[in-house]
Amino acid sequence: MMDQLNGGGGLPPLLQLTNVSKSFGGIAALKDVDFTLHAGEIHGLVGENGAGKSTTMKIIAGVYSDYEGEMRVDGKLVHFRSARDALSAGIGMVHQELSTIPDLTVAENVFLGHQPLTKFGTVDWAQINREAARLISSLGLDIDPKTLMGSLPVGLQQLVELSRVLFSGAKTIILDEPTSALSPPEVKRLFDVLRKIKAEGRGIIFISHFLDDVLEISDTVTVFRNGKKVATEPAASLTKDAVISHMIGRGSIGMHMGESAKLISDDTRPIVLAADAIGDGKTLQNISLNLRAGEITGVYGFMGCGQVELARALFGKIKLKRGHLMMDGAQRSFKSTSAARKGGIAFVPENRRMMLFRTEPVYKNVSIAILDRIHRLFLKPSQERKIAATRAVDLQIRPPNPNMALGSLSGGNQQKVALAKWLTHLPKVLILSEPTRGMDVGAKEDVIRIVKDLRDKGVAILVLSTEPETILTLANRVTVLRKGIVAKEFNSGTLYKADLLAAA
Amino acid sequence: MSAPTDQISNLPKSKPLQSFVRNQLRNIAPVFTLLALVLFFSLASSSFFTMVNCMNILSQISITAIIAVGLTYVILTSEIDLSVAAVANAIGITVAYFTLQPDYVNIANLPMPGIIAIVLALLSALAFGLVTAFGVTWIGIPSFIMTLAIMQIANGVSALLVRGQIAYSYPSLITMLGSGSVFGVRWTIIVAILFLLIGHLILRYSRFGRYIYMTGGNREAAEYSGVNVKFIIGSVMVISAMCSGIAGMLAVAYFGSAQQNQFDSYLLDAIAAVVVGGTSLFGGRGGIGNTIIGLLVLGVLNNGLDHIQIDSFLKILIRGLILLIALIINIYAQKLKESE
Ligand SMILES: Nc1ncnc2c1ncn2[C@@H]1O[C@H](COP(=O)(O)OP(=O)(O)O)[C@@H](O)[C@H]1O
Numbered sequence A: 001m002m003d004q005l006n007g008g009g010g011l012p013p014l015l016q017l018t019n020v021s022k023s024f025g026g027i028a029a030l031k032d033v034d035f036t037l038h039a040g041e042i043h044g045l046v047g048e049n050g051a052g053k054s055t056t057m058k059i060i061a062g063v064y065s066d067y068e069g070e071m072r073v074d075g076k077l078v079h080f081r082s083a084r085d086a087l088s089a090g091i092g093m094v095h096q097e098l099s100t101i102p103d104l105t106v107a108e109n110v111f112l113g114h115q116p117l118t119k120f121g122t123v124d125w126a127q128i129n130r131e132a133a134r135l136i137s138s139l140g141l142d143i144d145p146k147t148l149m150g151s152l153p154v155g156l157q158q159l160v161e162l163s164r165v166l167f168s169g170a171k172t173i174i175l176d177e178p179t180s181a182l183s184p185p186e187v188k189r190l191f192d193v194l195r196k197i198k199a200e201g202r203g204i205i206f207i208s209h210f211l212d213d214v215l216e217i218s219d220t221v222t223v224f225r226n227g228k229k230v231a232t233e234p235a236a237s238l239t240k241d242a243v244i245s246h247m248i249g250r251g252s253i254g255m256h257m258g259e260s261a262k263l264i265s266d267d268t269r270p271i272v273l274a275a276d277a278i279g280d281g282k283t284l285q286n287i288s289l290n291l292r293a294g295e296i297t298g299v300y301g302f303m304g305c306g307q308v309e310l311a312r313a314l315f316g317k318i319k320l321k322r323g324h325l326m327m328d329g330a331q332r333s334f335k336s337t338s339a340a341r342k343g344g345i346a347f348v349p350e351n352r353r354m355m356l357f358r359t360e361p362v363y364k365n366v367s368i369a370i371l372d373r374i375h376r377l378f379l380k381p382s383q384e385r386k387i388a389a390t391r392a393v394d395l396q397i398r399p400p401n402p403n404m405a406l407g408s409l410s411g412g413n414q415q416k417v418a419l420a421k422w423l424t425h426l427p428k429v430l431i432l433s434e435p436t437r438g439m440d441v442g443a444k445e446d447v448i449r450i451v452k453d454l455r456d457k458g459v460a461i462l463v464l465s466t467e468p469e470t471i472l473t474l475a476n477r478v479t480v481l482r483k484g485i486v487a488k489e490f491n492s493g494t495l496y497k498a499d500l501l502a503a504a
Numbered sequence B: 001m002s003a004p005t006d007q008i009s010n011l012p013k014s015k016p017l018q019s020f021v022r023n024q025l026r027n028i029a030p031v032f033t034l035l036a037l038v039l040f041f042s043l044a045s046s047s048f049f050t051m052v053n054c055m056n057i058l059s060q061i062s063i064t065a066i067i068a069v070g071l072t073y074v075i076l077t078s079e080i081d082l083s084v085a086a087v088a089n090a091i092g093i094t095v096a097y098f099t100l101q102p103d104y105v106n107i108a109n110l111p112m113p114g115i116i117a118i119v120l121a122l123l124s125a126l127a128f129g130l131v132t133a134f135g136v137t138w139i140g141i142p143s144f145i146m147t148l149a150i151m152q153i154a155n156g157v158s159a160l161l162v163r164g165q166i167a168y169s170y171p172s173l174i175t176m177l178g179s180g181s182v183f184g185v186r187w188t189i190i191v192a193i194l195f196l197l198i199g200h201l202i203l204r205y206s207r208f209g210r211y212i213y214m215t216g217g218n219r220e221a222a223e224y225s226g227v228n229v230k231f232i233i234g235s236v237m238v239i240s241a242m243c244s245g246i247a248g249m250l251a252v253a254y255f256g257s258a259q260q261n262q263f264d265s266y267l268l269d270a271i272a273a274v275v276v277g278g279t280s281l282f283g284g285r286g287g288i289g290n291t292i293i294g295l296l297v298l299g300v301l302n303n304g305l306d307h308i309q310i311d312s313f314l315k316i317l318i319r320g321l322i323l324l325i326a327l328i329i330n331i332y333a334q335k336l337k338e339s340e
């Protein structure tokens, strides 16, 4: 199994991938990827969502074992069967999706799986807490090791997980988007730690959407696009613009559908809903935004930038800790989603499960938001069915049968039902989170047409997405969020995908 | 795009019976259980299937039925109310506390006119419900824990009011409804039927009822559809307390005495009736129809076991086993529905 690569000469790289490919159910996610990490190197990895970064890292960390191609660790050919294999070969990963346990304390999480024991064979809590406190403070963090993991912000949980990986003695450390949820001082502390680790001769792979961060901390930068590695260059020789053009393909800027858009906004249109310096005390720091009748405002940003919270703050689901909302020029505050709905605000969340009743028939899914308008005390199901049937025709929901259980519709049709419930009595404001994510082309086009149609009927629409294409296809103006604040606004002229990526 | 549509229209045609059973398991299983039990006891005992005994069964389940109406509402929203029996006990004692007792009853009570005693008792039930609603919706205490606390508080109220004594007098309206009958039918049966009927009509035909089902079916989705789920959940907790309170008042007259700990079996009975009937413990499915079947299963079982030669201690075990089987079917039906 094991063969020695270039036995003499310099040290072999910590990690080397050659021609690695991986597919999920016949769909290729990675194609012939080469990748090398040296000891004492911080290697930045960038690429758009879905480019294959996480998949590559999961192969390295032993999460996926069915791939093609070769992987070498310290020059030796390896094929990990599990994360445990990878860990014992010195590879530790902090995942993008948290794998910490929220109901355990910080200290318990750090020592998960290898708790020190007392001489009586019981868990040595005193030592766990002491050691955890030491490790955590060596990361420059000020966290009581006895606090529950779940009570910490996501960014700090990731750092705690990092301290666990460091403690396990890994020589190769993978960080998958650790900074998306960190505040600037936390990022600075993380970087100090990373430089220290690097000086110890360990290797670090650092994935982030924040290109400034990547260029600042990395020695080498690798760019992925569509499952392929497209560039590996020393960070010193790269600029942000150069990285972006690698990410989205050289020469293609502005040439393809969804790569650029002409923004057409009109400042004379009345402002329906205005957010004035709102924040939730956590992710949302300070956001101001005007939604105008007959316009689609796009909000773009990376995961964790605060769009999820922004949508919920406007819909009365999250309490505002600062700032206020103005509706039609008067100050308003929505204490519940039901108050927001009655105030004329509609919301379709990013995840269908949050919005739909799978085992109930389509008509009950459509009527739920308008029951108080069509019935006083008692229900009139025949009327509900009629309304649902009309919506099904408008929105081309297939099959157009209001009695069918919602769960038996296809995903795209379910998404349309989620929209349909708000369209019988037009809302003043419609908030759409990731309206086309994961849809097939046909359904996507239908939804885009429906949303534009609503805009033309005078609804003020807010579209929040992490996909630049969605924003570029729909928006009349665009606000880019970064870490809970407004990073940039675009109101007119031609907007390129590269502008969005650079601003976020 | 068209492939899934075809599959769907083919599905029921290919296996109609299987699909029906899959969808209706939670409704079919309790009905079969009931029929099987009735058949078994009718064959095993000649005194079981008689008019007199049937009326017996109905009056035996009537108090539980009133409690179970409120509990059905609660369980449909996927919450639970463990305080029902304790609240019933406390309210039964409250109404006696405000009624003039015979000389030999040694309770320092506050006699009032009957109607005022009833109103005070109803207000106490409302208070229990509001406190529960507040704890569950505003503070966010899980209903399982909150109602456990309320159970303890209600027991405390009962204890303080009677101090180990037994009260025997109630307002005349309560005495009539609890222990009287009309045309040979006990009033408790009539009241129970009224509660079940109104409970059913509200659940099935009112907007409030729809909100209850939708909240239980997917709370997050209900909230994102602009339903005031806190109000819905608070309301069902109040409804449950009111049903328990009214059941408690009738029950003390039914028993002929008001004392501490006389409702102990009612908590389990009421929960069992709802769950055995097939209302989903996860909320959103089931209803009063199911609860009626569940009540009958329990009533027939309790009563029937008295008609056959059986170790009375074994009775307790058998009831436990039936409940366990019902729980298994309940969860299994949910899984079938979800895997659809
Ligand atoms: N578990 C999975 N099952 C199916 N497809 C997956 C899975 N994980 C990732 N993919 C697909 O593989 C591609 C690469 O995803 P990923 O590595 O997560 O991208 P990145 O981390 O760069 O955003 C995407 O098209 C994604 O949809």
Ligand SMILES: [Mg+2]
Pocket: A053, A054, A055, A096, A176
């Ligand atoms: Mg990823």
